[in-house]
Amino acid sequence: MHDVIARIEPVDFRMGQRAQAYLDTLTKPPGSLGRLEALAVSLCQIGDTLAPRVDPPGVIVFAADHGVAEEGVSAFPQEVTAQMVANFARGGAAINAFARQVGARMEVVDVGVAGVVRVPGVIDAKVRAGTRNFLHEDAMTEAEALQAMRAGALAVERARAAGCHSVILGEMGIANTTASSAVLAALLNHPVAALVGAGTGIARERLAHKIAVIERALAARGCGREPARVLAALGGLELAAMVGGFLAAAAHRLPAVVDGFIASVAALVAVRLCPAARAYLVFGHRSAEPGHAHALEALEAIPLLALDMRLGEGSGAALAFPLLRAACAMLRDMATFDAAGVAR
Ligand SMILES: Cc1cc2ncn([C@H]3O[C@H](COP(=O)(O)O)[C@@H](O)[C@H]3O)c2cc1C
Numbered sequence: 353m354h355d356v357i358a359r360i361e362p363v364d365f366r367m368g369q370r371a372q373a374y375l376d377t378l379t380k381p382p383g384s385l386g387r388l389e390a391l392a393v394s395l396c397q398i399g400d401t402l403a404p405r406v407d408p409p410g411v412i413v414f415a416a417d418h419g420v421a422e423e424g425v426s427a428f429p430q431e432v433t434a435q436m437v438a439n440f441a442r443g444g445a446a447i448n449a450f451a452r453q454v455g456a457r458m459e460v461v462d463v464g465v466a467g468v469v470r471v472p473g474v475i476d477a478k479v480r481a482g483t484r485n486f487l488h489e490d491a492m493t494e495a496e497a498l499q500a501m502r503a504g505a506l507a508v509e510r511a512r513a514a515g516c517h518s519v520i521l522g523e524m525g526i527a528n529t530t531a532s533s534a535v536l537a538a539l540l541n542h543p544v545a546a547l548v549g550a551g552t553g554i555a556r557e558r559l560a561h562k563i564a565v566i567e568r569a570l571a572a573r574g575c576g577r578e579p580a581r582v583l584a585a586l587g588g589l590e591l592a593a594m595v596g597g598f599l600a601a602a603a604h605r606l607p608a609v610v611d612g613f614i615a616s617v618a619a620l621v622a623v624r625l626c627p628a629a630r631a632y633l634v635f636g637h638r639s640a641e642p643g644h645a646h647a648l649e650a651l652e653a654i655p656l657l658a659l660d661m662r663l664g665e666g667s668g669a670a671l672a673f674p675l676l677r678a679a680c681a682m683l684r685d686m687a688t689f690d691a692a693g694v695a696r
Pocket residue numbers: 425426427428432436523524525526527528529530550551552553663664665
């Protein structure tokens with residue numbers, strides 16, 4: 353991924369100043385469009401233009417399984433990952449409904465589903481049939497994590513080649529709130545219990561078990577805080593693909609809308625690998641998963657929406673997308689005080 357990271361340029365703060373100055377010439381009291389103005393400034397910096405584009409968006413859902421699922425940390429069985437992949441391909445999942453609503457190009461990428469997935473329309477980029485159980489051994493080798501990151505970067509490049517001007521990255525993988533919580537606890541060196549939530553909806557007793565599994569795994573893996581090492585030891589193939597996807601979006605100056613907890617943990621890994629990538633991320637929504645607040649704080653991010661959602665798939669990012677569209681429309685379509693003959 354060094355080649356991708358080497359292409360990521362820091363955004364130009366002067367473009368941000370120009371964008372804010374331009375917004376102040378538009379027919380509204382200065383600052384009156386609140387955080388939509390900050391979003392517009394950010395999109396101008398990402399595209400290095402006062403006329404940013406975000407349409408059409410590319411939704412990419414990465415799917416993979418997790419060895420740690422065998423510890424009983426999810427409310428659902430592992431087969432649901434493959435079954436949901438088929439559902440994505442048929443267009444029946446929440447993300448399909450929301451992606452259609454925003455006119456997105458959608459792609460589903462199998463980077464590590466455990467079963468055989470032979471569903472038309474699903475991209476086969478399987479690195480291996482699920483990660484290893486990180487309670488007993490590293491989830492992935494660093495080479496496997498890298499291969500998944502590359503698959504993520506390639507998916508973003510396909511979206512770009514197909515004409516997308518922004519990307520929305522989503523995931524599907526039973527037990528991935530366990531993997532994400534473990535990665536986050538390692539990166540932040542934060543107590544596990546404060547980060548772990550119900551995921552798909554486990555009961556209280558099972559939550560205590562989930563916390564214990566992660567605590568034991570952290571002690572056993574002893575992986576420190578180095579992001580590539582943490583990702584390989586505790587992460588997932590779909591998480592790694594999202595990391596690669598976020599880095600590739602930044603390398604191509606495409607805004608990437610970050611979804612909930614899982615996506616934000618992947619975004620944090622990407623930013624730890626390349627801090628300049630942070631400026632290319634737009635945070636879509638605040639997940640109900642408790643770890644999300646900690647990931648957001650580490651990323652200094654305030655999401656656009658807070659709808660008490662805890663689904664993943666890219667669903668919250670897709671719901672936030674019309675706000676990016678609105679920020680572009682404000683820059684493109686509003687009259688200036690001078691042009692409209694409105695007194696300042
Ligand atoms: C039907 C169904 C659809 C989903 N879509 C996303 N997730 C979400 O839930 C999973 C993570 O929760 P946990 O760590 O508790 O397994 C991931 O697959 C995530 O994308 C789903 C989960 C289910 C059951």
